[in-house]
Amino acid sequence: xxxxxxxxxxxxxxxxxxxxxxxxxxxxxxxxxxxxxxxxxxxxxxxxxxxxxxxxxxxxxxxxxxxxxxxxxxxxxxxxxxxxxxxxxxxxxxxxxxxxxxxxxxxxxxxxxxxxxxxxxxxxxxxxxxxxxxxxxxxxxxxxxxxxxxxxxxxxxxxxxxxxxxxxxxxxxxxxxxxxxxxxxxxxxxxxxxxxxxxxxxxxxxxxxxxxxxxxxxxxxxxxxxxxxxxxxxxxxxxxxxxxxxxxxxxxxxxxxxxxxxxxxxxxxxxxxxxxxxxxxxxxxxxxxxxxxxxxxxxxxxxxxxxxxxxxxxxxxxxxxxxxxxxxxxxxxxxxxxxxxxxxxxxxxxxxxxxxxxxxxxxxxxxxxxxxxxxxxxxxxxxxxxxxxxxxxxxxxxxxxxxxxxxxxxxxxxxxxxxxxxxxxxxxxxxxxxxxxxxxxxxxxxxxxxxxxxxxxxxxxxxxxxxxxxxxxxxxxxxxxxxxxxxxxxxxxxxxxxxxxxxxxxxxxxxxxxxxxxxxxxxxxxxxxxxxxxxxxxxxxxxxxxxxxxxxxxxxxxxxx
Amino acid sequence: xxxxxxxxxxxxxxxxxxxxxxxxxxxxxxxxxxxxxxxxxxxxxxxxxxxxxxxxxxxxxxxxxxxxxxxxxxxxxxxxxxxxxxxxxxxxxxxxxxxxxxxxxxxxxxxxxxxxxxxxxxxxxxxxxxxxxxxxxxxxxxxxxxxxxxxxxxxxxxxxxxxxxxxxxxxxxxxxxxxxxxxxxxxxxxxxxxxxxxxxxxxxxxxxxxxxxxxxxxxxxxxxxxxxxxxxxxxxxxxxxxxxxxxxxxxxxxxxxxxxxxxxxxxxxxxxxxxxxxxxxxxxxxxxxxxxxxxxxxxxxxxxxxxxxxxxxxxxxxxxxxxxxxxxxxxxxxxxxxxxxxxxxxxxxxxxxxxxxxxxxxxxxxxxxxxxxxxxxxxxxxxxxxxxxxxxxxxxxxxxxxxxxxxxxxxxxxxxxxxxxxxxxx
Numbered sequence: 001x002x003x004x005x006x007x008x009x010x011x012x013x014x015x016x017x018x019x020x021x022x023x024x025x026x027x028x029x030x031x032x033x034x035x036x037x038x039x040x041x042x043x044x045x046x047x048x049x050x051x052x053x054x055x056x057x058x059x060x061x062x063x064x065x066x067x068x069x070x071x072x073x074x075x076x077x078x079x080x081x082x083x084x085x086x087x088x089x090x091x092x093x094x095x096x097x098x099x100x101x102x103x104x105x106x107x108x109x110x111x112x113x114x115x116x117x118x119x120x121x122x123x124x125x126x127x128x129x130x131x132x133x134x135x136x137x138x139x140x141x142x143x144x145x146x147x148x149x150x151x152x153x154x155x156x157x158x159x160x161x162x163x164x165x166x167x168x169x170x171x172x173x174x175x176x177x178x179x180x181x182x183x184x185x186x187x188x189x190x191x192x193x194x195x196x197x198x199x200x201x202x203x204x205x206x207x208x209x210x211x212x213x214x215x216x217x218x219x220x221x222x223x224x225x226x227x228x229x230x231x232x233x234x235x236x237x238x239x240x241x242x243x244x245x246x247x248x249x250x251x252x253x254x255x256x257x258x259x260x261x262x263x264x265x266x267x268x269x270x271x272x273x274x275x276x277x278x279x280x281x282x283x284x285x286x287x288x289x290x291x292x293x294x295x296x297x298x299x300x301x302x303x304x305x306x307x308x309x310x311x312x313x314x315x316x317x318x319x320x321x322x323x324x325x326x327x328x329x330x331x332x333x334x335x336x337x338x339x340x341x342x343x344x345x346x347x348x349x350x351x352x353x354x355x356x357x358x359x360x361x362x363x364x365x366x367x368x369x370x371x372x373x374x375x376x377x378x379x380x381x382x383x384x385x386x387x388x389x390x391x392x393x394x395x396x397x398x399x400x401x402x403x404x405x406x407x408x409x410x411x412x413x414x415x416x417x418x419x420x421x422x423x424x425x426x427x428x429x430x431x432x433x434x435x436x437x438x439x440x441x442x443x444x445x446x447x448x449x450x451x452x453x454x455x456x457x458x459x460x461x462x463x464x465x466x467x468x469x470x471x472x473x474x475x476x477x478x479x480x481x482x483x484x485x486x487x488x489x490x491x492x493x494x495x496x497x498x499x500x501x502x503x504x505x506x507x508x509x510x511x512x513x514x515x516x517x518x519x520x521x522x523x524x525x526x527x528x529x530x531x532x533x534x535x536x537x538x539x540x541x542x543x544x545x546x547x548x549x550x551x552x553x554x555x556x557x558x559x560x561x
Numbered sequence: 562x563x564x565x566x567x568x569x570x571x572x573x574x575x576x577x578x579x580x581x582x583x584x585x586x587x588x589x590x591x592x593x594x595x596x597x598x599x600x601x602x603x604x605x606x607x608x609x610x611x612x613x614x615x616x617x618x619x620x621x622x623x624x625x626x627x628x629x630x631x632x633x634x635x636x637x638x639x640x641x642x643x644x645x646x647x648x649x650x651x652x653x654x655x656x657x658x659x660x661x662x663x664x665x666x667x668x669x670x671x672x673x674x675x676x677x678x679x680x681x682x683x684x685x686x687x688x689x690x691x692x693x694x695x696x697x698x699x700x701x702x703x704x705x706x707x708x709x710x711x712x713x714x715x716x717x718x719x720x721x722x723x724x725x726x727x728x729x730x731x732x733x734x735x736x737x738x739x740x741x742x743x744x745x746x747x748x749x750x751x752x753x754x755x756x757x758x759x760x761x762x763x764x765x766x767x768x769x770x771x772x773x774x775x776x777x778x779x780x781x782x783x784x785x786x787x788x789x790x791x792x793x794x795x796x797x798x799x800x801x802x803x804x805x806x807x808x809x810x811x812x813x814x815x816x817x818x819x820x821x822x823x824x825x826x827x828x829x830x831x832x833x834x835x836x837x838x839x840x841x842x843x844x845x846x847x848x849x850x851x852x853x854x855x856x857x858x859x860x861x862x863x864x865x866x867x868x869x870x871x872x873x874x875x876x877x878x879x880x881x882x883x884x885x886x887x888x889x890x891x892x893x894x895x896x897x898x899x900x901x902x903x904x905x906x907x908x909x910x911x912x913x914x915x916x917x918x919x920x921x922x923x924x925x926x927x928x929x930x931x932x933x934x935x936x937x938x939x940x941x942x943x944x945x946x947x948x949x950x951x952x953x954x955x956x957x958x959x960x961x962x963x964x965x966x967x968x969x970x971x972x973x974x975x976x977x978x979x980x981x982x983x984x985x986x987x
Contacts, residue, residue, distance in 0.1 A: 122655035525747060528741075
């Protein structure tokens with residue numbers, strides 16, 4: 001077995017060149033804009049800190065959808081549709097197992113979806129209620145498509161992981177499929193869908209001979225899908241993360257949809273005697289991460305952060321960040337996802353005992369720095385005084401993760417983490433990480449050759465009671481705006497009535513520029529909120545997925561509804 | 562560290578007060594039913610009691626399809642036995658019939674139950690329905706659901722019906738509110754009328770949200786003897802923290818008219834963000850609860866609004882604090898026999914266990930005096946349930962109280978699966 005060694009730059013160049021060059025300004029093809037999850041769109045020339053205010057900016061239209069939108073909307077500009085016409089297109093996936101393609105610029109001209117594909121056929125192929133699966137009803141009421149799909153513009157393909165409940169006679173099967181759709185029509189691509197696992201009851205599938213079983217009754221895919229550059233795969237490798245009976249990272253050939261390799265984080269059979277009397281449905285080192293638990297660098301290394309679970313540093317990986325390398329087994333010609341390095345929190349046992357996920361928040365790969373440590377990762381997670389004397393986030397060395405307690409530095413967080421993903425932006429002279437923990441302000445930490453600041457240097461006056469996953473729009477190093485969803489209602493299991501609030505902040509001061517409650521007559525009111533949601537910014541508009549609709553904000557004229 | 566040693570007299574006084582306090586809070590809760598993830602779970606709202614002591618309610622989760630159910634709890638044949646939970650109807654997450662029941666139930670003379678769902682219905686909007694459950698012709702048969710209206714959320718119609726019960730008139734008309742939809746997408750007041758009890762016509766009576774109007778109607782509709790409608794919105798108004806409104810229905814060619822009777826949130830000590838059902842007293846005063854306001858930490862209040870010639874005046878009859886439970890959301894229940902009000906607090910910011918309370922408010926002996934609050938029961942999450950979000954149901958024959966706790970009880974569901982409880986004649 002040996003690692004396919006290709007210079008990272010060659011791989012990167014090959015992959016980058018293979019992508020179509022956008023003709024306009026920007027496409028958003030994956031969660032948080034890129035595989036590092038920086039959340040930044042640096043090609044925004046329309047929205048500026050000057051014109052983003054309630055006098056000139058607001059809600060301009062919305063599209064109703066059939067289920068909650070936990071996945072971040074994606075965006076392709078100037079797309080020639082199969083039915084004719086060229087559109088900027090926003091793609092929306094719902095928990096009701098639908099994917100929509102909407103005109104991104106006008107619901108007045110194009111009130112109906114450009115296409116809408118639903119994967120259900122009730123009653124035989126039904127939506128999966130949240131009562132079926134792990135962490136019963138942490139998402140409510142239907143759990144279908146949660147993870148953000150990913151788009152490959154080379155092949156005009158959007159990939160999504162879909163859960164269904166399928167009945168034949170008296171047998172109910174839980175099915176997890178990988179779908180590949182043509183983004184111009186919504187039609188299945190050849191070979192699609194691929195069944196990842198279909199089983200009845202609580203039985204599962206051994207994936208590529210895995211000792212642990214993948215149980216479709218319980219497994220949920222929350223992390224956004226990634227297309228990762230990899231030698232030998234012109235379209236890269238498709239990477240999917242799961243939580244449930246165990247955390248899983250699966251790697252697929254995006255052309256054939258063949259499963260290349262499977263990595264699991266918890267083999268319960270190996271440690272039953274040592275397991276804490278934990279919380280049902282938890283404690284399995286799930287890869288949750290607020291929709292952003294899996295990231296990748298330009299060399300094709302994959303980083304997955306796990307929730308609370310048993311840890312032994314060999315096959316069980318609770319509360320860890322694991323670096324995975326897709327490795328060719330020369331003898332068999334098969335692939336494996338090999339854990340090449342890891343970081344584990346020093347309080348891992350306490351986290352496992354109390355159900356406190358390190359991997360509740362998504363990691364952020366920082367751009368290369370010039371200091372001693374070139375490549376850093378910013379991570380946070382749940383923290384309570386039960387396990388922590390002070391609340392902290394961790395900065396890791398991507399090239400030497402340091403194993404247990406091996407962080408290179410810690411930053412102080414006034415409140416204990418939560419379910420969010422940070423974002424990054426540079427002014428050219430200052431670099432910021434924007435983090436929004438539960439019950440805390442949106443805080444900016446500085447990044448430099450010396451590392452990440454140990455405390456926030458900027459803070460919003462607004463406190464986000466449920467945390468937030470920010471995104472940044474900027475024209476390169478100027479006109480930086482941090483966008484964030486705020487919400488009061490806990491949408492986990494109580495249907496929400498109070499609208500989500502879209503907030504915009506000056507990225508250099510975190511002074512609020514705009515929020516969707518400011519305009520009179522509820523002009524800019526958003527739909528009820530869902531967690532994990534990231535405002536997506538493209539070509540002068542901001543797209544916010546909610547519990548019932550896609551809301552679109554931009555420069556006015558603005559109109560209620 | 563030094564301790565101040567109280568005198569014997571003071572020590573006895575303190576001991577006596579503590580003992581009285583314990584006695585005062587020592588109401589016993591009977592746990593009638595504890596839900597699990599394999600049945601129905603997350604009971605919500607108030608229960609409906611029939612003449613035989615059966616309790617009817619809804620759960621947001623569970624049922625045959627996992628997306629909620631209407632259930633009946635029947636008392637044991639022999640005192641002290643177990644209550645029996647029966648699922649009357651399981652909501653279906655496809656087919657347009659609505660799922661995730663959200664409102665309390667109301668019942669007509671024929672025994673049919675009415676309510677609303679948060680999801681389902683119109684396939685594009687997926688924004689809820691008003692449903693009717695008809696009882697079986699033969700006892701033990703299946704209840705049948707019919708959708709009276711699927712909300713469309715267009716520029717006129719509402720969407721996302723509220724979490725409180727519909728108002729049912731003797732003519733079979735139903736009044737309700739939606740939290741969203743309408744002209745401003747901040748909720749509507751709607752009416753369903755019927756001539757045969759089978760087909761219903763929906764009409765939007767009023768769209769909330771223009772300028773300083775209230776938005777997001779959040780409570781039940783209260784009808785007065787003239788057919789006027791009263792309710793609250795949890796947002797909007799002069800201070801953005803909700804209103805009490807009155808709506809005079811259209812009649813004799815005149816349009817219906819909404820008027821704001823009171824805007825909440827005018828100061829830090831008033832209530833804010835009203836919720837739940839309202840009650841009138843014989844003098845025309847309106848009583849209700851707010852989820853926020855009352856003190857710096859916004860723990861909520863019980864208020865009384867008194868009409869005068871030109872305006873309504875708010876009196877805070879009780880302001881919640883961490884020592885009494887916080888953040889009531891369900892509204893009040895009037896016990897006319899004892900002239901007292903009952904309610905629940907929902908919050909985890911409450912007493913020692915922090916999982917909500919059942920409270921009683923007794924009026925002052927002299928008008929204008931202080932009301933007396935008594936915490937009838939304090940929930941203990943993993944035992945008796947937590948976070949009650951429904952109003953108290955009063956058995957007028959026995960004086961017993963019944964209710965739900967949406968969470969707590971036993972493990973299995975996220976935040977546990979919920980309970981149904983009883984407090985015997987407090």
